[in-house]
Amino acid sequence: MAQAAARETIALRPAKVVMQLERMGAFHQTRLSFLRALLRRMSARKWRVARQRFDIDGLGVGTAIYSVQAETRRYSLVAFGHQLAPEKRTDRVIAEEWDATFVLCDGTPDELALERLRSNVPLQEAGRYLASELVLARANRSVRLFDQVVAALAAGRQPDAAAVEATGYLMRTTAVYGNGKFGIADRDLLKDRPELSAPFRAEMLIVYLIRSFTLDLVEHLAMLTGGKNAVRLDPGLRRRFGIGNATGLGMAPFLVKHPALIDRWMSARETALARVRNLDRADGEAVALFRTALAKSHRLLANWLTDDAIQMPRIERLRRDLVDLDRFAGASVLSGDRPFDALYRFAESNLSLEAQEYVVTLIIEPHGALVDELAEHMGIDEATCFRIDGSMRCGDLKALIQTHYDFALSVDFEKEDARARFWYVSEEKLEPRLGERFKEPGMEREQPLAVARDIHSLARALDEEAPETRLAAFLLARPEHRHAARRVQIAARHPYSEIRDNLIGADLRPIDILRCKLAFFGATRFDPRSDKWLRITLFQGAPFPDELQGEGLALWAYGG
Amino acid sequence: MIVSLNEIETIVLKAARGAGMAWGLAEEAAQAARWLAARCLPFEALFASLLESEAWRSQVRIDGTSLSPRLADGWLCPIQAGAWLSDLGDNLPVRIERVLCPLLLAPFAARRKGQFELAWEGATLLFDVGAVASPPQRLAALHIARTDAAELKPAGVFEARRSLLVPNKGGSSIDVAGWSKLQNFEARDYVPASLGSRLSGAGAALSDND
Numbered sequence: 001m002a003q004a005a006a007r008e009t010i011a012l013r014p015a016k017v018v019m020q021l022e023r024m025g026a027f028h029q030t031r032l033s034f035l036r037a038l039l040r041r042m043s044a045r046k047w048r049v050a051r052q053r054f055d056i057d058g059l060g061v062g063t064a065i066y067s068v069q070a071e072t073r074r075y076s077l078v079a080f081g082h083q084l085a086p087e088k089r090t091d092r093v094i095a096e097e098w099d100a101t102f103v104l105c106d107g108t109p110d111e112l113a114l115e116r117l118r119s120n121v122p123l124q125e126a127g128r129y130l131a132s133e134l135v136l137a138r139a140n141r142s143v144r145l146f147d148q149v150v151a152a153l154a155a156g157r158q159p160d161a162a163a164v165e166a167t168g169y170l171m172r173t174t175a176v177y178g179n180g181k182f183g184i185a186d187r188d189l190l191k192d193r194p195e196l197s198a199p200f201r202a203e204m205l206i207v208y209l210i211r212s213f214t215l216d217l218v219e220h221l222a223m224l225t226g227g228k229n230a231v232r233l234d235p236g237l238r239r240r241f242g243i244g245n246a247t248g249l250g251m252a253p254f255l256v257k258h259p260a261l262i263d264r265w266m267s268a269r270e271t272a273l274a275r276v277r278n279l280d281r282a283d284g285e286a287v288a289l290f291r292t293a294l295a296k297s298h299r300l301l302a303n304w305l306t307d308d309a310i311q312m313p314r315i316e317r318l319r320r321d322l323v324d325l326d327r328f329a330g331a332s333v334l335s336g337d338r339p340f341d342a343l344y345r346f347a348e349s350n351l352s353l354e355a356q357e358y359v360v361t362l363i364i365e366p367h368g369a370l371v372d373e374l375a376e377h378m379g380i381d382e383a384t385c386f387r388i389d390g391s392m393r394c395g396d397l398k399a400l401i402q403t404h405y406d407f408a409l410s411v412d413f414e415k416e417d418a419r420a421r422f423w424y425v426s427e428e429k430l431e432p433r434l435g436e437r438f439k440e441p442g443m444e445r446e447q448p449l450a451v452a453r454d455i456h457s458l459a460r461a462l463d464e465e466a467p468e469t470r471l472a473a474f475l476l477a478r479p480e481h482r483h484a485a486r487r488v489q490i491a492a493r494h495p496y497s498e499i500r501d502n503l504i505g506a507d508l509r510p511i512d513i514l515r516c517k518l519a520f521f522g523a524t525r526f527d528p529r530s531d532k533w534l535r536i537t538l539f540q541g542a543p544f545p546d547e548l549q550g551e552g553l554a555l556w557a558y559g560g
Numbered sequence: 561m562i563v564s565l566n567e568i569e570t571i572v573l574k575a576a577r578g579a580g581m582a583w584g585l586a587e588e589a590a591q592a593a594r595w596l597a598a599r600c601l602p603f604e605a606l607f608a609s610l611l612e613s614e615a616w617r618s619q620v621r622i623d624g625t626s627l628s629p630r631l632a633d634g635w636l637c638p639i640q641a642g643a644w645l646s647d648l649g650d651n652l653p654v655r656i657e658r659v660l661c662p663l664l665l666a667p668f669a670a671r672r673k674g675q676f677e678l679a680w681e682g683a684t685l686l687f688d689v690g691a692v693a694s695p696p697q698r699l700a701a702l703h704i705a706r707t708d709a710a711e712l713k714p715a716g717v718f719e720a721r722r723s724l725l726v727p728n729k730g731g732s733s734i735d736v737a738g739w740s741k742l743q744n745f746e747a748r749d750y751v752p753a754s755l756g757s758r759l760s761g762a763g764a765a766l767s768d769n770d
Contacts, residue, residue: 130562131730180566188565188598189730386591387671390647425574427750435751442751448583472647473622475584479640482584 010277010341012270014495016407019266021501025512026314026353028361029557031368032268033522035204035538036557037375041195042548045071049209049545051216052076052108058224059083060099060217063118066209067108070195075134077209078103078114080122081217089140091174091246091535093431098124098138100171100213104206106132106185124175129183134196135206136184139171139214142244146170149218153233154226164240165303168525168537170214172244178203191381199261199379200521204538211243211539239556242540245523248533250431252513253423256449259490259497260385265520266496268378272364272371277341279367287334289366289555294329296558297322297362300524303559308528314354321347321355365555385490388482394474395467397488401459404491407500408452409459420506423447434510434532448483452502458484524557561739562731569594571742572607578748579611581639588643588668595667597732599692602703604738606661609705611745615660616640628657635660635706642668645712652676653713662710663702666692675715680707686715 017023029036041047048069056062066077084099101121109117113132120127124138145159145167152159178200180186190196196205215238222230255262282290301319306312328346333339340363347359364371401409411418422437424445437443448454458481465474475482491497502508509531518526523536541556573590577583589607596603615637619630627644629636636659645654646668656665662680669678675688682701686693694702 128561131564180564183562183564183567183731185730186565383591386587388643388647389649390644391649424751425749426753427747428753430750433751440754445749445751472644475647476620476622476627476640476644479582479585479616479643482582482643483587484584486584486587 010274010338012267012274015266015498016500018270019496019498019500021499021509021512021516023353023357024499024516025509026357027516027519028358029519029522029524030269030272030361030364031372031557032272032364032375032378033520034198034200034375034378035208035522035542037198037372038201038204038208039542039548039553040372040375042070042545043553045195046549047071047195047545049212051212054216054220056081056217056220058221060221063114064213064216065109066212068205068209070205073193073195074107075205076105076108077206077213078105078109078117078121079210079213080118082122084140086143089143091140091172091533093175093248093250094429095174096126097122098174099141100139100210102137102139102206102210102213103129103133104135104137104202104209106134125177125182127182131183131185131189133184134190134202135176135178136182137173137176137206137210139173139210139243141171142167142169146218149233150221150225153219153222154230156226156229156231158231158234158237161237161240164237166305167244168240168303168540169211169242169244170218171210172246172535173207173210174246175250176203176207176245191379197379198375199265204521207243207245207538208542208545211241211542212544214243215241215544239541239543242524242537242542244535244537245518246529246533246535247514247518248431249434249510249514251517252510253432253447253449255499255513255517256451256503258382259487260380260382260494263494263497264378264380268374269360269520270496272367272374273344273360275370276363276367277338277344279340279370280338282334282339286366287339290334290362291329293362293365293555293558294322294326296555297358298326300559304525306527311526311528314352317352318354318358321351322358324350325355325359365558385493386486388471388475388486389489390470390472390475392471392489393467394462394465394469394471397471397485398459398462398467400488400492401455401462404488404495404498405452405455405459408455408502411452411456411502411505413453413456417506418502419450419453419504421504421508423449423504434508437504450504451484451487451498453504454481454484455488457481458488522557561734561736563734563739564731565594565597565728568597568603568732568734571739571746572603574749575607575611575742575745576639578745580614581616585616585639585643588646589639592639592642592664592667595670596663598728600728600732601663602735602738604735604742606664606703608738608741610637610639610661610664611742613637613660625651625653626655626657634658638662638664641665645669646671650674653711655712656710658706658708659710660706662704662707665710669712672712676712677715678710678712680704680710684716688715 050067052067053065060081061083062081064079068075080101084097088097103117103121149159196202219232304315333342343363347356413419422435422443424433424435424442426433435442461481511528511531515526518536523538525537527535541559569590572593573586576586576589593603615635618634621628621630627641638659638661641656641659642665650672669687678685
């Protein structure tokens with residue numbers, strides 16, 4: 001009997017490895033990331049994007065409309081350009097004016113609808129919207145690069161490629177609102193539309209369209225300034241513009257509030273990794289793609305810069321680690337047995353977390369046929385996970401806690417450091433914030449994100465309860481444990497549902513939560529501006545809508 | 561004003577918490593509101609009056625599958641009772657005595673499998689594999705403020721069912737008075753800014769202009 005048949009399948013990495021914030025904060029985009037899945041769908045189903053209107057003056061003020069024929073439905077991006085005083089240009093969510101504001105809506109807005117949008121969209125969260133509007137967004141110019149690009153094109157030359165690479169975008173979105181905010185369509189209205197039902201698909205679409213708008217805008221402004229001297233961007237250089245995004249704590253609670261959904265995301269990624277590691281042999285095409293992606297990565301990572309004192313050394317180490325990977329990934333490894341597992345194990349034993357997770361990205365990359373369908377299963381109807389099974393006995397719930405929440409039970413919450421922070425919602429902007437429990441007021445209004453502490457407290461309460469008591473009776477008497485009990489039951493069925501760290505500890509780095517979520521979006525060039533907010537780039541290198549049918553779809557995420 | 565289901569879920573979650581409900585019950589309240597709004601049933605006045613009552617603080621007594629307030633003149637909270645009803649599984653019959661806003665029990669009953677009815681004085685709802693119907697009856701009885709007993713029992717036979725499933729096509733027109741009461745409760749969840757929190761809470765102190 002052949003030896004290979006008897007050997008064990010490599011299992012998915014366990015949650016206790018994957019769901020550590022330190023590792024989650026080292027994730028990179030993969031081919032399962034949401035924006036990449038969007039572009040694959042747009043390409044495969046031949047979505048058509050057209051510029052329907054572009055009434056913008058020399059200051060960038062006016063209206064533009066792009067239509068998207070997405071399979072059976074039509075959508076429109078409506079963009080409003082504004083004149084913004086420099087002192088009002090801020091990435092923070094407290095801003096009230098922006099260089100441009102956007103809405104993605106169903107169908108094609110008529111003049112009446114356009115008037116309504118024009119009096120609401122520029123106000124963003126201060127406006128009101130209808131269910132025919134799907135996503136709301138705004139963006140600010142990267143002033144230096146924007147003006148430089150317009151000036152160069154107007155004068156008939158291409159902008160400096162190094163400057164383009166250094167910034168990577170012309171505009172930066174500062175908020176993208178979906179799922180029913182301010183009256184726009186609830187997610188339930190999209191879940192039966194196959195083209196938009198994947199997680200954050202509509203949000204990715206608006207950002208992709210905004211990118212096209214920003215490039216059309218600079219070429220248009222250059223034309224207005226330079227007249228017949230003006231030139232358009234060289235197509236190769238054009239692709240090097242992504243879209244920026246500035247993201248703060250506002251998106252952090254999402255990963256905690258949607259445990260079953262996060263499990264789907266993580267499971268898809270880990271399943272992809274396990275499938276690739278289990279391959280007995282690498283085929284020639286996969287090896288070639290892997291080598292090209294790795295080679296391109298050296299150049300790509302050379303352009304990943306940040307002023308952050310923690311992230312920059314990590315990037316430098318990642319660059320060195322990839323050189324080591326290059327050296328290890330010789331012909332004998334890649335033509336050997338389980339070659340991608342060998343690469344992964346090399347990374348696990350020798351490289352930094354940043355590099356280990358980069359290797360995950362790299363080895364998944366050549367295997368679209370094996371993994372791409374996983375991207376279609378990254379959503380879940382969370383209502384199906386909501387109901388508590390009250391027939392469970394308290395002793396069984398306690399056992400589940402011992403199995404799945406050792407990370408919570410091991411924390412000593414008597415120590416102030418273990419509960420130094422608290423999550424709250426600010427009255428000023430209705431946005432999530434992280435406070436210092438023992439220094440700032442407001443802890444009595446804490447949000448339920450202190451998972452480890454609350455599970456710990458549930459476990460103690462269960463200690464005092466007879467093990468055979470039904471959960472229904474226990475929770476009726478002790479409703480303060482209800483949210484934690486629900487999480488435990490979800491965790492029992494969804495292994496990757498919980499971040500295995502203390503989210504109120506003194507040493508929490510919220511940016512790790514943001515990084516993980518943004519990697520699932522498909523973000524690159526994480527640029528922390530503190531431990532609570534960062535800038536990123538989306539769609540840098542991506543083909544434009546009219547290029548989606550060409551050759552350029554493979555490896556675009558690894559740079560030119 | 562037209563609001564989305566997510567806005568309804570969010571405001572009821574925060575308002576219930578702001579009024580003092582435990583987080584897990586506030587989550588139940590939010591799902592219940594969403595269920596009602598998705599069927600074009602009113603929820604805002606019911607929740608506003610429930611949150612004012614603070615009935616979830618009542619002591620309760622369980623007797624088999626029957627729930628009642630411990631004090632003879634007490635009233636039960638339909639979210640607390642509904643959550644228990646949901647937790648019980650699919651057992652029948654269930655009796656809930658002296659409960660406020662009994663329509664708020666419907667979303668919890670709807671999670672159960674099988675065919676059964678939920679009835680209180682003057683109102684009956686038939687549940688049949690997720691669908692909900694009612695015989696012609698006074699709408700006022702559905703929205704009654706309190707009832708001595710609500711019962712969940714095997715379904716009787718209805719003549720002339722009227723489906724309660726008027727699907728929400730996106731956006732609910734809300735009663736502004738009820739909604740603003742919910743907003744008042746919601747505001748109790750928020751922490752006012754201090755100078756320190758403005759700088760540290762969101763972590764932005766660097767220039768954004770580049």
